[in-house]
Every structure is written in structure tokens, then in C-alpha cells.
Amino acid sequence: MSDLFQSLSPARLLPAGHYGVQGITGVTAQVVTNLAAATLVARKGKTAALIAAATASGLPLVDAPKASSGAGLEAVGTGPGKWQVFSEGSSGAALRRRLEELATDLGAVTDQSDANLVLDICGPKAREALVKGVAVDLDPRAFQPGDAATTPVSHVGVTFWQRDNAPSYRFAVGNTFAPAFLRWLAASAAEYGFALSGTDRG
Amino acid sequence: MTRLSAGGLIDRSRTLSFSFDGKSYTGHPGDTLASALLANGVRLVGRSFKYHRPRGIVTAGSEEPNALVELRSGARREPNTRATTIELFDALEATSQNRWPSLDVDLLSMNQLVSPFLGAGFYYKTFMWPAAFWEKVYEPMIRRAAGLGRAAEAADPDHYEKATHFCDVLVIGSGAAGLAAALAAGRSGARAVLTDEDFRLGGRLLSEQAEIDGRSAADFVARALAELSSLPNVRLMPRTTVFGAYDGGEFGAVEKVSDHLAVPAPFQPRQRLWRFIAKRSVLAAGAFDRPIVFPGNDRPGVMSALALATYATRFGVGAGPRAAGFTNNDHAVAALLDAAAAGVKLEAIADVREAVAPALAARAKALGVDLLTGSEVIATSGKCLSSVTVRTPKGVRTLSVEALGVSGGATPNVNLTCHQGGRPIWREDIAAFVPGALPVGMAVAGAAAGHLTLAESLADGTALGAAAAEDAGFAPVAAPAPVAGDAPNGLKAFWQVHAKGPAFVDQQNDVTAKDVALAHREGFRAVELLKRYTTMGMATDQGKTSNMAGLAIMAELTGKGIPQTGTTVFRPPYTPVALGVLAGHHRGVDFKPSRPTPTHQWAEEQGAVFVETGQWLRAAWFPKAGEDWQAAVNREVKATRESVGVIDVSTFGKIDLQGPDAGRLLDRVYINMFSTLGVGKARYGVMLREDGIVMDDGTTARLADDHYVMTTTTANAAKVFQHLEFCLQVLWPELDVCLASITEQWAQIAVSGPRSRDVLAKLVDGADVSNTGLPFMGALQTTVMGGVEARVFRLSFSGELGYEIAVPARHGDALMRAIMAAGAPYGITPYGVETLAVLRIEKGHVSGSELNGQTSARDLGLGRMASTKKDFIGRVMAGRPAFTDPDRPTFVGFRPVDRSARLKAGAHFLALGAAPTTENDEGYMTSVAYSPILGHSIGLGLLKRGPERIGETLRAYDPVRGGDIEVEVCSPHFVDPEGEKQRV
Amino acid sequence: MSRYSVFSLIANALNGQKGWTPAWRDAVPKPSYDVIIVGGGGHGLATAYYLAKEHGIRNVAVLEKGHIGSGNAGRNTTIIRSNYLLPGNEPFYEWSMKLWEGLEQDLNYNAMVSQRGIINLYHSDGQRDAYARRGNAMRLAGADSELLDREQVKALCPFLDFDNSRFPIKGGLMQARAGTARHDAVVWGYARAADRLGVDIVQNCEVTGFIREGDAVVGVETNRGPIRAGKVGLAVAGSTSRLTKHLGLRLPIESHVLQAFVSEGLKPLVPGVITFGMGHFYVSQSDKGGLVFGGDIDGYNSYAQRGNLPVVEDVAEGGMALMPLIGRLRMLRSWGGLVDMSMDGSPIIDVGPLPGLFLNTAWNYGGFKATPASGWCFAWTIAKEEAHRFNAAFRLDRFRTGHVIDEKGVGAQPNLH
Amino acid sequence: MRITCPYCGARSSHEFAYLGDAAPTRPDPADPEAPDAFNAYVYERDNVAGVMDELWYHSGGCRRWLTVTRDTRTHAITAVRFTTMRFTGTEAAE
Numbered sequence A: 001m002s003d004l005f006q007s008l009s010p011a012r013l014l015p016a017g018h019y020g021v022q023g024i025t026g027v028t029a030q031v032v033t034n035l036a037a038a039t040l041v042a043r044k045g046k047t048a049a050l051i052a053a054a055t056a057s058g059l060p061l062v063d064a065p066k067a068s069s070g071a072g073l074e075a076v077g078t079g080p081g082k083w084q085v086f087s088e089g090s091s092g093a094a095l096r097r098r099l100e101e102l103a104t105d106l107g108a109v110t111d112q113s114d115a116n117l118v119l120d121i122c123g124p125k126a127r128e129a130l131v132k133g134v135a136v137d138l139d140p141r142a143f144q145p146g147d148a149a150t151t152p153v154s155h156v157g158v159t160f161w162q163r164d165n166a167p168s169y170r171f172a173v174g175n176t177f178a179p180a181f182l183r184w185l186a187a188s189a190a191e192y193g194f195a196l197s198g199t200d201r202g
Numbered sequence B: 001m002t003r004l005s006a007g008g009l010i011d012r013s014r015t016l017s018f019s020f021d022g023k024s025y026t027g028h029p030g031d032t033l034a035s036a037l038l039a040n041g042v043r044l045v046g047r048s049f050k051y052h053r054p055r056g057i058v059t060a061g062s063e064e065p066n067a068l069v070e071l072r073s074g075a076r077r078e079p080n081t082r083a084t085t086i087e088l089f090d091a092l093e094a095t096s097q098n099r100w101p102s103l104d105v106d107l108l109s110m111n112q113l114v115s116p117f118l119g120a121g122f123y124y125k126t127f128m129w130p131a132a133f134w135e136k137v138y139e140p141m142i143r144r145a146a147g148l149g150r151a152a153e154a155a156d157p158d159h160y161e162k163a164t165h166f167c168d169v170l171v172i173g174s175g176a177a178g179l180a181a182a183l184a185a186g187r188s189g190a191r192a193v194l195t196d197e198d199f200r201l202g203g204r205l206l207s208e209q210a211e212i213d214g215r216s217a218a219d220f221v222a223r224a225l226a227e228l229s230s231l232p233n234v235r236l237m238p239r240t241t242v243f244g245a246y247d248g249g250e251f252g253a254v255e256k257v258s259d260h261l262a263v264p265a266p267f268q269p270r271q272r273l274w275r276f277i278a279k280r281s282v283l284a285a286g287a288f289d290r291p292i293v294f295p296g297n298d299r300p301g302v303m304s305a306l307a308l309a310t311y312a313t314r315f316g317v318g319a320g321p322r323a324a325g326f327t328n329n330d331h332a333v334a335a336l337l338d339a340a341a342a343g344v345k346l347e348a349i350a351d352v353r354e355a356v357a358p359a360l361a362a363r364a365k366a367l368g369v370d371l372l373t374g375s376e377v378i379a380t381s382g383k384c385l386s387s388v389t390v391r392t393p394k395g396v397r398t399l400s401v402e403a404l405g406v407s408g409g410a411t412p413n414v415n416l417t418c419h420q421g422g423r424p425i426w427r428e429d430i431a432a433f434v435p436g437a438l439p440v441g442m443a444v445a446g447a448a449a450g451h452l453t454l455a456e457s458l459a460d461g462t463a464l465g466a467a468a469a470e471d472a473g474f475a476p477v478a479a480p481a482p483v484a485g486d487a488p489n490g491l492k493a494f495w496q497v498h499a500k501g502p503a504f505v506d507q508q509n510d511v512t513a514k515d516v517a518l519a520h521r522e523g524f525r526a527v528e529l530l531k532r533y534t535t536m537g538m539a540t541d542q543g544k545t546s547n548m549a550g551l552a553i554m555a556e557l558t559g560k561g562i563p564q565t566g567t568t569v570f571r572p573p574y575t576p577v578a579l580g581v582l583a584g585h586h587r588g589v590d591f592k593p594s595r596p597t598p599t600h601q602w603a604e605e606q607g608a609v610f611v612e613t614g615q616w617l618r619a620a621w622f623p624k625a626g627e628d629w630q631a632a633v634n635r636e637v638k639a640t641r642e643s644v645g646v647i648d649v650s651t652f653g654k655i656d657l658q659g660p661d662a663g664r665l666l667d668r669v670y671i672n673m674f675s676t677l678g679v680g681k682a683r684y685g686v687m688l689r690e691d692g693i694v695m696d697d698g699t700t701a702r703l704a705d706d707h708y709v710m711t712t713t714t715a716n717a718a719k720v721f722q723h724l725e726f727c728l729q730v731l732w733p734e735l736d737v738c739l740a741s742i743t744e745q746w747a748q749i750a751v752s753g754p755r756s757r758d759v760l761a762k763l764v765d766g767a768d769v770s771n772t773g774l775p776f777m778g779a780l781q782t783t784v785m786g787g788v789e790a791r792v793f794r795l796s797f798s799g800e801l802g803y804e805i806a807v808p809a810r811h812g813d814a815l816m817r818a819i820m821a822a823g824a825p826y827g828i829t830p831y832g833v834e835t836l837a838v839l840r841i842e843k844g845h846v847s848g849s850e851l852n853g854q855t856s857a858r859d860l861g862l863g864r865m866a867s868t869k870k871d872f873i874g875r876v877m878a879g880r881p882a883f884t885d886p887d888r889p890t891f892v893g894f895r896p897v898d899r900s901a902r903l904k905a906g907a908h909f910l911a912l913g914a915a916p917t918t919e920n921d922e923g924y925m926t927s928v929a930y931s932p933i934l935g936h937s938i939g940l941g942l943l944k945r946g947p948e949r950i951g952e953t954l955r956a957y958d959p960v961r962g963g964d965i966e967v968e969v970c971s972p973h974f975v976d977p978e979g980e981k982q983r984v
Numbered sequence C: 001m002s003r004y005s006v007f008s009l010i011a012n013a014l015n016g017q018k019g020w021t022p023a024w025r026d027a028v029p030k031p032s033y034d035v036i037i038v039g040g041g042g043h044g045l046a047t048a049y050y051l052a053k054e055h056g057i058r059n060v061a062v063l064e065k066g067h068i069g070s071g072n073a074g075r076n077t078t079i080i081r082s083n084y085l086l087p088g089n090e091p092f093y094e095w096s097m098k099l100w101e102g103l104e105q106d107l108n109y110n111a112m113v114s115q116r117g118i119i120n121l122y123h124s125d126g127q128r129d130a131y132a133r134r135g136n137a138m139r140l141a142g143a144d145s146e147l148l149d150r151e152q153v154k155a156l157c158p159f160l161d162f163d164n165s166r167f168p169i170k171g172g173l174m175q176a177r178a179g180t181a182r183h184d185a186v187v188w189g190y191a192r193a194a195d196r197l198g199v200d201i202v203q204n205c206e207v208t209g210f211i212r213e214g215d216a217v218v219g220v221e222t223n224r225g226p227i228r229a230g231k232v233g234l235a236v237a238g239s240t241s242r243l244t245k246h247l248g249l250r251l252p253i254e255s256h257v258l259q260a261f262v263s264e265g266l267k268p269l270v271p272g273v274i275t276f277g278m279g280h281f282y283v284s285q286s287d288k289g290g291l292v293f294g295g296d297i298d299g300y301n302s303y304a305q306r307g308n309l310p311v312v313e314d315v316a317e318g319g320m321a322l323m324p325l326i327g328r329l330r331m332l333r334s335w336g337g338l339v340d341m342s343m344d345g346s347p348i349i350d351v352g353p354l355p356g357l358f359l360n361t362a363w364n365y366g367g368f369k370a371t372p373a374s375g376w377c378f379a380w381t382i383a384k385e386e387a388h389r390f391n392a393a394f395r396l397d398r399f400r401t402g403h404v405i406d407e408k409g410v411g412a413q414p415n416l417h
Numbered sequence D: 001m002r003i004t005c006p007y008c009g010a011r012s013s014h015e016f017a018y019l020g021d022a023a024p025t026r027p028d029p030a031d032p033e034a035p036d037a038f039n040a041y042v043y044e045r046d047n048v049a050g051v052m053d054e055l056w057y058h059s060g061g062c063r064r065w066l067t068v069t070r071d072t073r074t075h076a077i078t079a080v081r082f083t084t085m086r087f088t089g090t091e092a093a094e
Ligand SMILES: Cc1cc2nc3c(=O)[nH]c(=O)nc-3n(C[C@H](O)[C@H](O)[C@H](O)COP(=O)(O)OP(=O)(O)OC[C@H]3O[C@@H](n4cnc5c(N)ncnc54)[C@H](O)[C@@H]3O)c2cc1C
Pocket: C038, C039, C040, C041, C042, C043, C044, C063, C064, C065, C066, C067, C068, C069, C070, C071, C072, C073, C074, C075, C076, C077, C078, C079, C080, C205, C206, C207, C208, C235, C236, C237, C238, C239, C243, C258, C259, C260, C294, C335, C336, C337, C338, C339, C363, C364, C365, C366, C367, C368, C369, C370
């Protein structure tokens, strides 16, 4: 598939556009912007208390690889007592303050709003394309809306979770790995027709 | 032409053209290259490995040892491709291999004439005289004669991909047993996968004339496939070979997505690697028809009886105008009779037994086939087969035939059961090895299990498919197994005809029965030694059809019996796998991710030259028109030292540490103290491995009482993070510290040089960055560029006044541009990692070439940093005698005695006049640079008792680059040794 | 037992190869020996040979639990080289190279020592300098080495990917005298030569324990009964800890699985040995035409003698990155060996640590090239009860004193060496 | 080989980094015998042929250190747990 990108720099995000088979779009990927993010890590022995506090504030945290949402926030479990929390439309600093208030001395908050490229991947062939790199069972019997995983995909570490049954998945990919991830995704989705948008944000 | 007038699963309405050795032929969709060649009367298709003997097609499957061709040409040339597995496509191009000048006239077949010398192991006894001749004469000669096909001429133009599929039940093989297993598993609702290496599902049912549930086998296959296709939980995967059974229910498989096309469809891979993760598996891989070893058994035209039948029934091809059989079992007799019924002119079947099943005898009679019982084939003739000589109880008979179908019985295809160490078990009643200990979760059904009748295969498949589904948590749907009424095959174990003439065991590697005897004579009796001495079973077919006969012959010679003799080990892959598909997407620039820094695009605009540092791409230098790299670097260094320079240092690992015990943790991982560091301060730290060797270094700043940020070297970012997690989770779980990697979150840019404060002052939103407001090693949280959150650290790697400014990554590019604008009045100069290296070498700072995993803090002159007030990782082991040996090479600087000479990193130090020996080796140069400030080359290195020897002159020995110069030992601090500039 | 000569070859060709006799006797163990070597791999057999040849100690048995060469000697990628860096290593491996160079005449057996050269590719200036350091160290030890630039590598190996690669090739460190040897023939050659000097080679004889007198080791227990010995030398590679467990010893080694691969046979393609500097892949071509290649160990302790798929993929990725014309060539067979990885990646040949016991282990993934010198030095060490200067650094107590020999600089983590 | 991470679920072993035998514990550096104890801790191994507890780090997933009980002869894994439990016994909820 290298001919697909022969002329493009492997260090830049693929430009928005249609890749692969023309006339059909089996997979779409759309960059999500305007999203603040932070890691929330429970302090020693405080996981249960942190979950209780967050739940009381309207964000029902789950200590598992699950996505949960509430109070305008979405939390994704990335490890025991660890979450990546997202908030649409807020600034990194605002999200951090909110979480710090919520967590008080139960957890540590670190702004990650600039750490990841967040992508929504969906389409009728999304699963077929994703299994070419995701070694987590995506079959509806095993992975459903609300399920999340942190795992390497094509040598790139990602956290992703399923959002609905379209199916659509949201991927958080380390910024500097995002060009490589998109090259893999485009190569994998090309046979189904792949539409990419939102990468031309500069 | 030997295409039969009717029948077969080929589409006679369409014609495909193809070429073999440049000659054009035609075939039909549904043909393999082998069936199409046979249909065109082509019997000679290859040459053997050692003697270059003529070779023909012997099987109809992937076990084929002989019919190897080069498929396609140029960059797509694929050597050693089995004609029996190539699905015919239009304009297919194939060429014979391992022959010169042509397949028909191969001069290397002269090897046969000297074959008396070339017995097994002959290499080991010869080619030793004279000694120097091996590499120059003998070996090149052997190499040219050996080998098979030729590699492609250029990079593979096709692409490959890898995918993972999870299932409850993986069924391998789609014959009677596999279909039945898939049906039983599929009906239960389990996620089932049915794979077959063949392009058509059905296994032997595609060529057997059997009845199942009162209907034809073909009808059974069609109905089964229709039902399976209708089940959403079942996935049918033809053209998919399971090649390996790995730990934990993981299977490797290759799907040939486009091999049946001239070139892959746009955006389709040529092949796809599947990793199946299966809760349970049912191996239904069938059995191989095994040969009988007899003189002349390698002549093109001699083939497997079942293959001969398959060509007739599935492909509508007679393997020759006239054919005969040579068997020891009823199954093969029946198959040969099927071939006769399909139109093959079968003259006779020689069978070693006294009698065949009465029904078969009657059928033979009806078909006009002579049954020669109690008979053996003792010779053959013709370049390609023209006649066979049969020794019958009534005397010797010669049959004029072009094809001979041979069967010595069935060898269950147990390969995949052995990949995890299982050893097959001998079953005397069927004279075959059957699976022994199985991989966890695997069951074996049908012929692969040694259940050789169709009835057993169907019953097995049904039962094991249901059981597998049940084990995976699905309630089986009760349904009776399909019924077939075939008889056992009455095999009489028979391996070898004792008669005169070369009789081949391994046809590809030219191993004869005589070679087995020689191995026996010379003591290579264990099967594994037999294999290695004779190369039996080491060819591209891995002896699938031949090994049994070879070891049976050895068993006969040792008198040990076959079970005691045992088989050689089966290893993955089941059939050879293209390297391209195992690599998938990861080749060329996609071999590993390319990580750009936040200012990559800006650097591109500046015309930077990039360099790979690990996965990162970093600017190496920024040449101006007409500059070579040295000129650019000299300019960058000077500008930085004289005014101000700027570099993106975002690649450093950055770790956020929060919690009341963060200081305590840092005290334990760094040799120096961090718990006492003031808030708003940064400190350089060195961390050791537990064995006392330096692991990493970097600066850590304290942002709040319970909040530090650590930087690590670019190379060690992941390793240090893992190390900290180890400390917190394993060593000291009582410590209350939360970690987060912030490498991606923050862009970090270093501004250095006397004017750097002026630049910074223009960027910060009013913060006091004066020498008092932000003193050396200060850390400031502020905003820049009108409200962008920033962390400013006053650090200096260059030795100049300097700052590192960190902003959230999205602002990295803007920050760089703002810095450039702010610095314009001072001629701010972007620099790359080359200049970074010069600056640090001029200052005598250690870096990757010194932190090479072999040096202690003391070696690097950093020993005094170690706190004596606390324990830290590596402290105890760093006290071992070798580490405190005063003779240990220690960090020091060097300059060339002749200042115009260039130092070279990697040169070793010798005392002047000392002989260049390992004993006299006193250390080596770790890093060098040309210092435009000093106007000469400078170096850092490790020298025995280095610091004591400042002023001494030594020899820097560098024969690999023809360099051998005198150097002067000096302080490693070349520029501003007192470190005043950074503090102003 | 016939000597291999032009004469014997002709005579046997004419009589249908009937005159050959077993290459070595299938000996039945005697009740006692002066020296028992446990392990019929290359190292054990070479040790026995040099004990007999160099030290006149001929009442020697080599005990092998399976058939000789069934361990790593029979499953390695056959690279021989002396391109080591550190002073503790380099002279030893160079001595081994010298022994390889005279091996065939010495043993009267063609082990196909083939000095077709090795090139370690470098992809950055830092790597180049590290190789220069190594190349210079080799010269100091009297070995040959050359630092090639990109064009020189291109001239020798035009099929490598110089244009479209992630990590461009900038050059390589070459040792022209390095190469490969036919691994099985090395085993058979030593066995035959040792046998001719009177050594008993006992196959299917597994050592299951030790006979002790006080602290001292005075023999071994085997599945064929106890056998006493003046001295017992262990040369069982990855199985060492299984044996030393009986002696209550804990050693600085771990057993890991290393996989190797061979492709289908091909006409000559790869001239010598090539190693990739930015991925786990190295390759050579056997005389039969197969590309023999390998990569990293699987990375976890294992006695299973087989590997897993991720490493297969990793190796193939390295291969495709380096030489993309192999995409359509096929891997024919993969297998694993049980390697004795040590805490500093370097070997141990030492007296002790118990009276009567001698250790030869910690060969990591690189002991095939050491076979002659290992046998030679181990024989010396056993005969004289002290190390020769070539193996002086390979002491067991070097870890305690800190005199580790860590070529890669990864420290006490065997799976990273 | 598949390792069932208590947090992430079953994953291929290549998502994990390996450290080895979990038995050695870091000695008390203040102990007068510390040099010997550290030598044993850092370098000496039982190198078990059989079932052993070993340390794996889920580097590609949740970044937890795990104690995996595995048979080195067969690669069969019988238990996986978070490593801290071995020391504190109190973090089962985490
Ligand atoms: C895949 C692979 C590739 C390699 N590639 C290279 C390479 O390219 N170059 C290189 O230099 N090195 C290489 N090596 C390393 C090299 O093969 C080994 O270091 C070396 O062979 C070890 O010495 P040996 O030959 O004596 O070991 P082995 O051949 O393993 O000998 C040990 C013998 O001891 C026997 N044994 C074990 N336990 C007992 C017992 N209780 N009683 C009796 N006998 C016992 C075993 O059966 C075995 O035969 C490689 C190793 C592997 C696995």
C-alpha cells in the first residue's frame, strides 16, 4: 500500500480526503477538536474514595477499561485507579481545575489536552479495518458501547472505546505517533474506501 | 492432451491462457497450474536439488515435493512455488527452475554420473585439500549448483497486512470432518471459523465418489456450505492455511487474498496474516497419501494414487494417456477405480496384498482394470514414464503407461499437533503415526486423527465440533452425524520394494534408500541424525510424504521397530510462508513510526536536514545556501555562543510526579538528593541501575511541595517510566506517588546564548525573568505569548545562559515562531542536534555515548554527586571492587597535539610507543566535535586514571579509519570551565 | 575407522559406499572416568577432544541425554566471528577464529568453515562510532576489521534497501574472516576426532544428579546408572541450572528461547552474514541455498525449546525493512533453542564453584562461534585446574567483584542481552 | 502466549515487558551483609524449569506490574495478579 502515500511525509498527518477505493466509504475517521483531556490517577489506596467522590459529582467512574460519562465529562479507564477524562468545549486548565476540585486529595490530575490526536472512526467496515491492527476482540459479543482498551496498534500505543453500535470508536493516539497511526489506518481501510477529515488543522 | 472429455469442478466454458517455460497453453477456471500442465501433456516440470534429475508432478496438494516453479517474473518472481497449489489465472507465467540451460537439457544432471561419490554426507569427507580451496573453488561451485529458484529481482511491489480474529471454535480443514465440525459448532451459535488452504472448500470430498446421507459427496458439500454461509456466526475462509499452533490458543494463518489474480486488485493486499485466537480448535487436516519406495520411483509420471484420482475426478485430467496403479490399500484402489470411471485409461493395478476387497475386485473387473495382486513395481523406464515393470506371482510384466498412481497408505496430517512439543504415537493397525499430546484446547478429527474412513470422519467432526462449542460455552444443537457407508481400507504395511536401482525416499533432496543405509552404517541412526546427515525431509515439502518411508527403512535396518525409531520433529510453518506477509504493513518508511517534534513543519520550512534519533525525526542542522553540514554547524555554534540559538528539545521524556512521597521516590532513584530541592527549583540528577551502572540523567524540577516534573533522555523515556513504575508498584508500594507521562503534552524549546534572556523577556507575559527573578536552575510557571500556559526552566546544556520553555504541544509551533521573531534582532539561529552535540562536548557534559550502560557515575566524573546520607538504587553495587578500581577508565577531555588533526570517536588510547594490543588498551574516545570556538577538534573519552593524566600525550589509535594521531589529555570542560556564562 | 582422504572416497565410491564405518562408536558407559563432560554439544565434544589431544587425558566420557548435537549446537544460525568489543571477550573469540581456520585439517572433517564475512550495518553516526570503537578493539586483539561506508556496503550488498528505508544504511563494520560453519558437521567432526583419541561418547545418557563426597563432586547419576569421575565438567548450555539445582547452586543465568528460521532453497543471493542495526534481523545463506536468519530471543524464561509468533513477525519486519526483495520468499521452518543467557551477556568457563566441578555456560545466543576456543579453554581449565589467559575473565565471581563483561551495556537483565 | 491482565483482559505477551523471577526481593541496604545480599538479588537465579512466579509489566496496556505464574517448560499460565498484592495484601480492590 506504500504507493498510496509514496509522496507524503511519514512525519506529517495524512491530509484530509478520500483514500483507496473510490465511490464508496466503508470507513470514516474524523479528528475530534475542541476537546480537553486530563489523566486522573487515584492516590495510594484512594481508588474507592475517588470513585465515590466523582460519582457524587455526577461522573460515575468505573475502575475498569470502560468509558463512562456524566456531568459533561467522559472518563475512560486506562489502568487500575487511572482514567483519561475528556471534556468537550472546555480548556485544559478548566478541566484540570474541575477535576482537582472533584478529586481533592484523592487523586492527581495532569492536563493532557495536547497529548493526543483524538479520532472518531466509524462506518460499516470500521471493524474490518480495525482488526488489521487492533488485537482486542471487537466482536459485538465481546466489545460493546462503553468498553475501552489500551493497547498497541501497529506499533503505536492507543486508548480507544466504543461509543455506539454504528459502530463508532473513539481513539486517542499520542500526537507524535498520529502520523504513523493514520498511515496504517488508511492502508487498512483503503480497500473499503476511506474518508479522513479534520487533519488539516495545522 | 489428456483432458478428459467431461467431469471435474472446472469451468469448461471459459478458457485461461498461461505459459510455462515460455510456451503457451490453456486451462480452465478451477484448474491448478499442475492440473493444467497435466491436461496439456506436460509431465516434466522440474529438476531435483542435487542430481538435477527430471521431476514431475506427484501430488495434488501442498505436500508436493517436486513440481516447483518460478511463478511470475521480475519483482514479482516467486521461486519454489508448488504448481499443485497455484490457482490458474489468465496470463499466468511460470518457469522451471534449478536447471541450465533448459529443463529438458540440464547439464548439471551430469551430477548423476558422479552420484556414486555424492552419497549422503560426502561433503564432510572431502573438499579439504588444499585448505584454501574451500571458499574460492568448492563452495561457490556447490552453492551455484545447489539452491532451487531465484529470488525476485527487486523489492516486492505488493503489500501485505495482518489481522487478528477471535473465535470460539477454529476448524482447520474443510473435508468431511471439518465440514461436520463446523456445522456442529456453528449450529450451537459459537463463533466458528472454517479454514482451508485450498481455494475450494470440501477437502477430499471434492474428488471422492462417495455417498453421504444417500446423496453424492458433492451434494453434501454444497448443502453444508450453504448452511454454513447462512450462519452469521460462522466465517468461511478458503485459501487460508493455518501454518502454526502457538501458545494460548493462538494460530498463525495466511490468507491468499490475491494470489489467484495476475496482480492484486487495487488496495487489496496480496496476502493477509491472520492471528486466530481460538478458545477451542478442531484439526481436520486430513491425511497424506504416502509413496512406496521402489527403483525408478522418481520418474515424471509416477505420482500418488489419490492425486491421480483427484486429477481425474476434480480436474477432469488424465495424468497420462495410459495409467497404472501400485498400492497396498483399498482406499487407493477405490480412488484409482474412480479415476478409471472418470475416463482414465487404467491398465492395471499392482497391489502388494494377496487380495483386495471383493467389491473393489468386482468393480475393477467391470471397468476392465487388471488387478495384479501380490505384485510389486520393480522398475520404470523413460525420461518421463513410458513403462513400469511389475513383478507378479506369475512372473515379470511390463506395462506401457505414462502415469503410475502409487499409494503406500495414509499418513495422518498431524503437523499442527506437534508445534507445542506433542509427539505422535504409532498405531500398528493402520501403520501410521497419529496425534499424541495435543495443544491445549485442540481436538483432532477425521483422517488427521487416523480415522480414515469417511464415516468416521463425519462422526468425529460432528462430535468434536459440538464438544468444542460446548467447551467454549455454547449448548450444542443435537443433530445426527451425516452417515456414509465406506469400508476400512485393509492396508498392509509396505514401505520399500527390494530391487536393483536408485529408489528415492526424498525426491526433492535426492535422498535414496541407499543413503539411508549409508547413514545407518556410519552411525547416524537416530532419526534426527538421519535427517541431518542425509537431508531427508529438509526440503521445501519438509518430507510430508517421504519421511515415513525413510524412517521405516531405518527401522528395518536397526531392527528397532518404527515406534522406537520415531519421527522427526514437525515445526511451524505447516507450509512455507512468505516473509512479506509476516511483516505486513511494517516495511519501508512504515517499518517503525516516525515521530515528528511539535516544530517539525517549521523546521522543514527552514530547510532543516533531519536525522532519525530512535523513532523521532529531529533537525540535525539548518544549512543556508551553499553551506555543507560543517559550515552550518560552525555557524550555529558560534551564533549560540555569541548571541542566541534555539532548538526543539520536546523529545526528552517528561514525567509528572505528584503526591506526598514524590521527593522520597526521587531520593531513591537518583544518586543525589531531591526531597530538599526548593519549590521553583530544578536540579540535575543521575540515576543508576541496581547494578551500579548509570541508567539515565536529566533535570527534575519541583513545581509544588508534592509535585515534580522529571526529564529523561530521549532514548530512555519509556525505560525510565517503567523503572519508576517498578519502584512504586514492586519495590515500595507504600509510597504515595502518582505518575503521568507528559512527553506528548508539552512542547519544549531551548533558547541559549547570551541574548536568550532578552528573547525570553519578550515572550513571557510580564514575569520577572531577571537573574534574580529566575536564577540559574530556577523553574517558573507562567504564561507566554499572551496567555499560553508555560513552564520556564533556567537550565543550560550548552553552558550559556539558557532557558527551556515548555508550552502545551499545540502551541509548540507558535512558540518557535514567536521565539524566532523575538530573537530576530539578535540574529537568533535555529540549531539542530549536531550543534547540540558540539555545545555539550565543548562543555564536557555526558550524553548517550558516555551513558552507554557500561559506565558508573564515578567513571563519568559524577561520583561526587552521590549523596552519602541516603540509600539509592545502585548504591551498594557501585561499591564493588571493580567499580572503585583506580585504574578504571574515567572521563576526561582530549585535543589533538597537531591542532589541525581531526579526532575520531571510537579511537582507542595507547601510551606512546606501546604496541597495539588488548593489554595496552587504556580506554577510548566517546565523543568528538570540531569546536568552532577553539578552532580545533575536541574529544571526550574514558581513560584509565584519566583525571590524573591531564597534560599527558597519548596515541589515539583508529586503524579502522586509517587514523593514528597523538592527543593530549585535558579537562573535559573546554569552554568556560568555571561555568560562569550560564549564571549571569 | 577410516581416515577421510581422496583415496578412501574413491575406494568407497567404487564399492557402493559399503566400506564406511561409524563416525564414532556408540559407547556404553564405564563405571568411572578421569573426566566426565556432561553435554554432547559442540562445547562438550570439543572439550573432550582437546583434553585428549592437548593434555593427553583420554579416559574421558561425554554424556549426552539425547543424540549429540541435539541442543543448540544443532539449531543455531552458524555465525562465526570475533568482532567483540571488550577486552575480556575479544582475545578469546579471536583465538576461536584461529582454531576455526585450522579446524578441518585438525579434525580431518570438512565442517565447511566458510569465511564469507560479516557486515554489521550502522544507521547513525553514533552507531558508526560505536562500531569504530569495536573495530579498533578487534585490531588490538589481532583480529581483522573494516569500517565500510554506504557505498562500500552497496557494492557488496546491492539488494539492501538504501532508498526507501526508515533507517537509512550509512555503512557497516565488516569482519572479512568471519562467516559460517556447518553446525552439525562441527559436532560430528569433534565427535569423530575425540572418539579416535579414545573418548567415550555416550548418547541417550541423561545426567540426573551428582555423586558427592563432602562438598566435592566425584561423579554423576544418570539414567544409565552412576558413573564416577575425577572431574566433572558441565557443558549443557541452557540446561545448566537444571543440573546445578542438584548442587544447591544458583547461577547468574536464565534459560531463554531463541528462534531461528530458514527459507526455501535459493540460488546464491546473500554473500556473507548481514546484521540489521535498527531491528532484530540477521541473515546468511547456507550452502544448500536457504536463507538462515534470526532475531531477538522471545524474551521470557523458557525450557520449551520453541518460540511464539510475535518474534517471528518481528524478525520478518526487520527482514523486509532491510531487504524488501525477500517479500515473496518463504520461511520454510522455524525452531527454537534453549539458550543460557547471562547477567552480563558473557560466558563463564571456570573452576568450581565446588571441588571436582567445572563450569562452562552462559553462552547467550552466541556460543557456536566459541565452540573451538570454549572446548580448548575448558580442557585447559579442567586439566590444569586454572583458567587460561583467554578465559581468565570468564569467572563466576566477576559479578560479585563487579568485573562484568557487558558488551551491550544492558546490565543484569538476561532477556535484554 | 496470552497473558490475562487482571485489568485489561487477555492480551498477547508481546504487549508486556518481562523482568523475570519474582522471588528475589530487594535486600535491606543497611544490612552489613548487603553486598552479598545484593549480589544474590541482582544476579543469582533459580532459573526454574517448571512453575515459577515472574514479573511482567503491561507496558502496552495499563502499565501495571503483574506477577504471572507460568510453567517455563510448557508456557502454561495458571495465575496472573497485580504485583503489589504480594507486598501489601491490601490493594485487592485496586
Ligand atoms: C537459534 C539459535 C541461534 C544461534 N545462533 C548462533 C550463531 O549464529 N552464532 C553463535 O556463535 N552462536 C549461536 N547460538 C548459540 C550457540 O548455539 C550456543 O551458545 C552453543 O551451541 C552452546 O554450546 P553447546 O554447543 O555445547 O550447547 P548444546 O549443543 O546445547 O549442548 C548441550 C548439550 O547438553 C545436553 N544435555 C543437557 N542436559 C543434559 C543432562 N542432564 N545430561 C546429559 N546431557 C545433557 C543437551 O542435550 C545438549 O546436547 C545460537 C543459538 C540458538 C538457539
